[in-house]
Amino acid sequence: MSSSTVLAHQFDGLEQQRDASTLGMWVFLLTEIMFFGGMFLGYTIYRSAYPNAFAIASQYMDVTLGTVNTVVLITSSLTMALAVLSSRLGQQHSTKMFLLATIGLGLVFLFIKGVEYHEKYVEHVVPGLDFRLTGPEAGHMQMLFCFYFLMTGMHAVHMIIGVGLLTWLIRKNSTGIFSAEYYTPVEIVGLYWHFVDIVWIFLFPLLYLIGQHLRGHA
Amino acid sequence: MSEHSISRKTYYLIYAALMVLTATTTGMAYVDLGAFNVYLALTIAVIKGTLVILFFMHVKETAGITTVYVAAGFFWLLILIVLTVSDYMTRTS
Numbered sequence: 150m151s152s153s154t155v156l157a158h159q160f161d162g163l164e165q166q167r168d169a170s171t172l173g174m175w176v177f178l179l180t181e182i183m184f185f186g187g188m189f190l191g192y193t194i195y196r197s198a199y200p201n202a203f204a205i206a207s208q209y210m211d212v213t214l215g216t217v218n219t220v221v222l223i224t225s226s227l228t229m230a231l232a233v234l235s236s237r238l239g240q241q242h243s244t245k246m247f248l249l250a251t252i253g254l255g256l257v258f259l260f261i262k263g264v265e266y267h268e269k270y271v272e273h274v275v276p277g278l279d280f281r282l283t284g285p286e287a288g289h290m291q292m293l294f295c296f297y298f299l300m301t302g303m304h305a306v307h308m309i310i311g312v313g314l315l316t317w318l319i320r321k322n323s324t325g326i327f328s329a330e331y332y333t334p335v336e337i338v339g340l341y342w343h344f345v346d347i348v349w350i351f352l353f354p355l356l357y358l359i360g361q362h363l364r365g366h367a
Numbered sequence: 368m369s370e371h372s373i374s375r376k377t378y379y380l381i382y383a384a385l386m387v388l389t390a391t392t393t394g395m396a397y398v399d400l401g402a403f404n405v406y407l408a409l410t411i412a413v414i415k416g417t418l419v420i421l422f423f424m425h426v427k428e429t430a431g432i433t434t435v436y437v438a439a440g441f442f443w444l445l446i447l448i449v450l451t452v453s454d455y456m457t458r459t460s
Contacts, residue, residue: 182441220386
């Protein structure tokens with residue numbers, strides 16, 4: 150693939166084009182940080198306002214599935230990083246394999262998330278749909294589940310978009326367009342995928358872990 | 368500038384570190400450390416996030432201006448959190 154077909158005319162060279170694309174993607178990710186940051190902040194404030202209700206409600210979190218999903222998602226970040234490396238080395242076949250592995254792990258994550266959502270439904274702790282907890286703290290406990298579904302739901306939407314982007318990359322990769330000179334699309338989608346991983350790295354302890362030491366005396 | 372030199376081996380090492388940190392944070396969640404549980408969990412999450420940003424997202428070896436943007440983004444997030452939390456923590460009624 151000659152550089153003239155992948156270099157947009159406003160850039161001096163491929164390196165400048167790549168730096169500009171990377172910077173542009175980071176600007177987008179910064180808006181995403183503020184978007185998720187607002188939800189994390191809301192969660193923090195409600196958690197500190199109603200510590201008892203949140204500690205009790207935290208016991209409904211499935212730590213085992215949450216931990217498994219953390220491992221799955223971090224592993225998918227590794228395969229994504231290796232896909233970027235392969236595309237840069239012009240290894241078309243291993244790029245495809247690592248992209249497929251990333252998609253596969255992403256789908257496993259979403260499936261496990263679905264299992265967790267089903268658990269919540271069976272336990273009648275889905276706000277708006279079926280919420281049957283009673284008692285003086287029930288309203289505040291419902292707040293935790295609102296945050297849980299909002300934050301993990303938005304995270305899952307980002308995962309689904311990511312799987313779509315990876316599918317697009319596999320198609321693009323099949324044309325043999327990626328090389329040491331031009332692998333920007335793989336790098337950019339990689340940045341997005343790692344960002345989604347980072348959001349989960351913070352969601353996991355905040356939603357699943359920080360109430361667990363109170364088990365038994367909450 | 369943006370020539371990536373991070374090797375396959377480095378990626379595996381970072382991955383191993385992330386796994387160890389995940390095991391640590393999950394294990395420590397069941398040990399009662401009082402208020403320190405939250406700080407420990409958040410500290411580990413920050414370390415994990417930083418490793419992903421520096422190595423998987425190549426910020427460690429990317430153009431300087433990108434690093435400035437990333438730092439500015441997190442600084443803005445810090446403003447959001449610090450000002451809001453200091454408001455809620457100092458309300459008397």
